[in-house]
Amino acid sequence: MNHSDNLNEIRAIIAHHKRWDLLALIAGIIALMIAVLTFIALFGNMIIDGMPRLNWEFFTSFPSRKPEMAGILSAWVGTTLVMLVTAVAAVPLGVAAGVYLEEYAPKNFITEIIEINVTNLAGVPSIIYGLLALGLFVYELGLGQSILSAGLTLALLILPIVIVATREAIRSIPVSIREGAYALGATKWQTVADHVLPYSAAGIMTGIIIGLARAIGETAPIITIGALTFIAFLPPSPLQDQFPFISFEWLMEPFTVMPIQMFNWISRPQEAFQHNAAAAGLVLVIMTLLMNGLAIYLRYRLRKNIKW
Amino acid sequence: MQIFKPASGSSATAIQKSVVNKLNFYYGGYQALKNIDMVVHEKQVTALIGPSGCGKSTFLRCFNRMHDLYPHNRYEGEIILHPDNENILSPEVDPIEVRMRISMVFQKPNPFPKSIFENVAYGLRIRGVKRRSILEERVENALRNAALWGEVKNRLGDLAFNLSGGQQQRLCIARALATDPEILLFDEPTSALDPIATASIEELISDLRNKVTILIVTHNMQQAARVSDYTAYMYMGELIEFGATDTIFIKPKNKQTEDYITGRFG
Structure with a gap:
């Protein structure tokens, strides 16, 4: 050849x-x-x-029998307040649990079982959380079909996401940085508060926002605990003009949220309501995209100075 | 190359800063240090040399109880710290107290992702120093002692990560010096640095020898010869030979030490 x-x-x-x-x-x-x-x-x-x-009236009107007059005021206010409760409950619990598992928990069989369970909880269908919340929050604790119940339910739902994100963010800090702090005589808590949490803040925030972005679209558990589908009033404002200027009455109020409002409109026969549902869906998608955008921005912003 | 230099203090007059008595150390079931006896002289440089895995870093990390951070580690024996005559390995002694008295510089520079100033000030802050003027004064002192002040005095607010590798390591030395430690531990401080940065760190260690007691692990024998007054040769968790650096490098008593030092093994 x-x-x-x-x-x-x-x-x-x-x-x-x-x-x-x-x-x-x-x-x-x-x-x-x-x-x-x-x-x-x-x-x-x-x-x-x-x-x-999508116009100004759509955001400032309550739902109505006439599709052209109906709006999402009670829905977006409800969603915002429920998300507020969710964040306030899920963030401290999730971050503290993540910090405990990474920094404090002894590496033994029980810890391992807990870790596996936390990871698996993220995969539990959301309606199961709804059933749990219906029994626990609504009836057992007597919180009723309120904003508080809904917020706590969604907090439970996203807790595994926040815990896992916290742990992963903490784990990405090199051992050498931790040892550097300990070698100077820092206690465990000083190491966590001065180093571990600040350096993992970007990852933790990303996890929180991704969790909230998931919670904002959840429908099944909210329906299970009994959110109203038609609501034409707002809960009392958390800010008051009289002393003590802040009120928690809204926590116990009935509510509706964006996905339930959509669901309600979709099930109507008139075509005009379908357009309302599409508009509400658009608002919901934009809210989710904005949250994801914020997560990306925070990650970029907070990590800019940290390169291991 | 000038390798040998006289020890700055003769062993007869040097004060004992620390005495190691029958030290055994176990990683779980594995015994990493075997029956080590040694003396650390005050304001002198003591080098720990030996092949990889001989236990020299393990030994060093006993001095600031670093092993307490991980489970299943166990000490036996004593490391006595003078003048208090206190066994720092005793379970009654809080490892945090030991680490506040004995500082450490690591193999790879590990500055915190904070400003240059905050890196050096951190040890002071966890001791409760809050007054800005005191912090500034002591940070400046530490940076001067670490031969870094001139390079960073106009950029103390900059992130430590923006410094070069050698500067970062000197920053870590400043951080360790800021709290006036009784002993300064170096764990192969130049193994991640280029030759020029290495030379500057070695020079710094030589400058520090009269200010602080130094214990340094190195895999580089020339470095041990250049910077140390005393040298300990370790092998497989045992201390094979310990003595004045000049003696160890010129006429070691032990055949194994001689083989290692002359490069026939290791």
């Missing part, structure tokens, strides 16, 4: 192999397109249906 024959043979083999490269590339693009185009179609459809309804 002479030299050029050999070379041609090699080229033939390469060309043959590259055919598979091309096939894999095409298959990958098709798969990606199916996913992306589906999303674009859904989102586009929602924009076309909902955009004309």
Whole structure:
């Protein structure tokens, strides 16, 4: 076999192999397109249906029997207040639990069981949390079908997400930094408060926001604990003009949230209500995207100075 | 290359800062240190040398009870700290107290992702120093002692990560010096640095020898010869030979030490 024959043979083999490269590339693009185009179609459809309804009145009106007068005021206020309760409950609990598991817990069998359970809790269907909350918060603790019950339910739901994110953020801090603090005579708590938490703040915040972004769209557990589907009043404002200027009455009020408002409108026969649902969906998606955007920004901002 | 230099203080007059008595150390079931007896002289540099895995870092980390951070570690024997005549390995002694008295500089520079000033001030802050003027004075002193002041005095607010590797290591030395430690531990402080940064750290250690008692682990024998007054050769968890650096490097008593030092093994 002479030299050029050999070379041609090699080229033939390469060309043959590259055919598979091309096939894999095409298959990958098709798969990606199916996913992306589906999303674009859904989102586009929602924009076309909902955009004309998005105006100031839509945000400042209560739901109504007449679709053109109906709005999402009670829904977005409800969602905001429920999210507030969720964050206030889930953040300290989740971060403290994560810190305990990473920094304080002895490495033994019981800790391992707890760790596995926490990770698995993230995969429990959300309606199960709803059932638990219905029994525990609504009836046993007597909190009723209130904003407080809903917020605590969603807090339980996202607790595993916050714990896992906290642990991962803490674990990314190198051992050498921890040892550096301990070697100077820092106690465990000083090491956690001065180093571990500040350096893992970006990761923890990202976890919290991702958790809240999941909670904001949850419908099943909220329906289970009995949110109203039609509500034409607002809870009393947390800020008062008279002493003590702050009120917690709103916690015990009935409420509705964005996804339930959507659900309510979708189940109506009139087409105009479908447009309302699309508009509310658009608002919900934008809220979620904004939260994710904030998570990305915070991650970038807080990590800019930290490179291990 | 000039390798050997006379020890700055003769062993007869040097004061004992610490005495190690029959020290055994166990990582769970594995015995990493075997029956070590040694003396650390005050305001002298003592080098720990030996092949990888011989236990020299393990030994060093006994001095600030670093092993207490991890489960299943166990000490036997004593490390007596003078002049208090206190066994710092005793379970009654709080490891945090030991670490406040004995500082450590690590293998890889490990500054905190904080400003240069806050890095040096951290040890003082956890001792409760709050007055800005005192902090400033002691941070400046520590940075001067670590030969870093001139390079950073106009940028104390900058992040420590913006310094070069050698500067970061000198910052870690300043951080360790800021609290006036009785002993300063160095765990292979130049192994992550380039030759120029290494030279500056070695020079710094030589400058510090009259100010603080130093214990240094190094895998580099020339470094031990250049910077130390006393040298301990370790092998497989045992202390094979200990003595004035000049003696160890010129006429070691033990054949194993000689083989290691002359590069026939290790």
